[in-house]
Amino acid sequence: MKINGLRGGKVNLIDASVIVMKDVLSVEDGEEILIITNPGEVFEISLSLFNAAKKFKARPTIVVQETKGTLDYAERAVIEAIKSEPDIVISISEQKLGKDAHGINIGYIGRDHKKYNHIFEKLLRGDKKIRGFWSPGITKEIYLRSVPINYAKLRDEVTIISKILNHGKEIHITTEKGTDLMVDIRNRKPLKDDGDFRKAGSGGNIPAGEVFISPTVGKSEGVIVFDGTLGLGGENIIPEKPVKVYVENGFLSRIEGGEAAKKLEKAIKDAEKMAIEIGKLEEAKNSWHLGEVGIGLNPKAQMSGKLLEDEKIRKTIHIAIGANYDNDAPALNHYDCLVWHPTVEVDGERIMEKGNFTIF
Missing domain, CATH: 3.40.50 (Rossmann fold)
Known part of the structure; x- marks a missing residue:
């Protein structure tokens, strides 16, 4: 091939x-x-x-x-x-x-x-x-599609977004389909998946192409409408009907939608149940917590139904349910779910409008 x-x-x-x-x-x-x-x-x-x-x-x-x-x-x-x-x-x-x-x-x-x-x-x-x-x-x-890219350009773009997030206090995400989410990121540091794994201590996905950050524990509020790939661990699905989730104090309080919504809820409950069975009550609670907000940047990534690639698509963000990257909200699950064409503001500065970057 x-x-x-x-x-x-x-x-x-x-x-x-x-x-x-x-x-x-x-x-x-x-x-x-x-x-x-x-x-x-x-x-x-x-x-x-x-x-x-x-x-x-x-x-x-x-x-x-x-x-x-x-x-x-x-x-x-x-x-x-x-x-x-x-x-x-x-x-x-x-x-x-x-x-x-x-x-x-x-x-x-x-x-x-x-x-x-x-x-x-x-x-x-x-x-x-x-x-x-x-x-x-x-x-x-x-x-073959998403790995052979210009890594120097990718790293430049990642650096620009990382600097904005590094000094930010709050991310506001909206979409025409109904997403309206406020994410507190005070005292959080952004992480980069820019394909620069040349020094000990560095690592990430291949294909690369995202900037991501862990929300402050217990602080996110609003509604998310997932209309792209849902990563449910061993299964990735593209929902026929958008999945709407309600977030209160950083945790999912309700999930609405069709069959995809039912599968998402079951996957979270399975992780919660496993955590309880091994006596990890904090992990069980955090099965429902928002663990990540990520911004896709790979210029070659396309919707494939595989979250590894889909979460790197430009014009998308992804929000994870479960464990975060700051290790202060551990969980057994980390389910990344996509939102298409978002408008994203950091402390009032618009960095994306309907999926298009406004900063480069």
């Missing part, structure tokens, strides 16, 4: 993976690279990354496990492989990498003295010993 590249040429899997090794990871001679994957189409992508890494004289290893859903645990051998602290860890999965049983039940303390529920997060964010990326739900079509 080939697809048009940056300059109109054809790009195949190995071409795209060489771009990843060079522009995204800046792989060096002798670096250890762990690639965790599943059987099937994602294995082909993983093999292209393996072969691309060898072109840079790195030392890649592939570990294959069965497909894991949002609430499934990774195989013990996978967790142990990550514990070996390779320079780079890559997850190319049909659904998810899988949870860490020790992390969920006991936890890890990073060098930053924060608690993490997965060894990958501890080594990446807490210890800053590894770097890498994760691509849940990736397909060859998405990989």
Whole structure:
């Protein structure tokens, strides 16, 4: 399979993976690279990354496990492989990498003295010993379309939005379909998925292309109308009828809509139930909390029904239900859901109008 590249040429899997090794990871001679994957189409992508890494004289290893859903645990051998602290860890999965049983039940303390529920997060964010990326739900079509992009331009745009959010106190999101949400972001720091994973401690999605931030716990108010892809862990759905959710004190209080609304509510309740069963009452409560507001920036991303790509689409934002990135509202779920053509203001400054950026 080939697809048009940056300059109109054809790009195949190995071409795209060489771009990843060079522009995204800046792989060096002798670096250890762990690639965790599943059987099937994602294995082909993983093999292209393996072969691309060898072109840079790195030392890649592939570990294959069965497909894991949002609430499934990774195989013990996978967790142990990550514990070996390779320079780079890559997850190319049909659904998810899988949870860490020790992390969920006991936890890890990073060098930053924060608690993490997965060894990958501890080594990446807490210890800053590894770097890498994760691509849940990736397909060859998405990989070839959305990965070979101009990363320098993407990073410039991400920097502009990050600066605005970094100094912001409140985000106001509206749409013609009825979204009207106020999100408190005081004392929060934006995070970037700009494909710059060249230093230890950095990581994100491939395909890249978003800026995201965790709402202040318990402070968001309003209504959200989701009219794009709903990411429900192991299942991504595009709703036939928009899903309307009501937010009070940062938590979902009501969900309305058709079959998609029922599936969203069930997915949240399943995560809540699992948290209760293992004695994690705070996680159960936070199953209903707003965990993220993200802004899509990838110039090649298209609606594919795969949240990994869809949440990077320009003209969209996504709002997650469940765990946040500041680790002060832990949950077992993190369900990203899309809103098309939003108008977005930060402290009164309009950065998007009906999905179009007004700042660059």
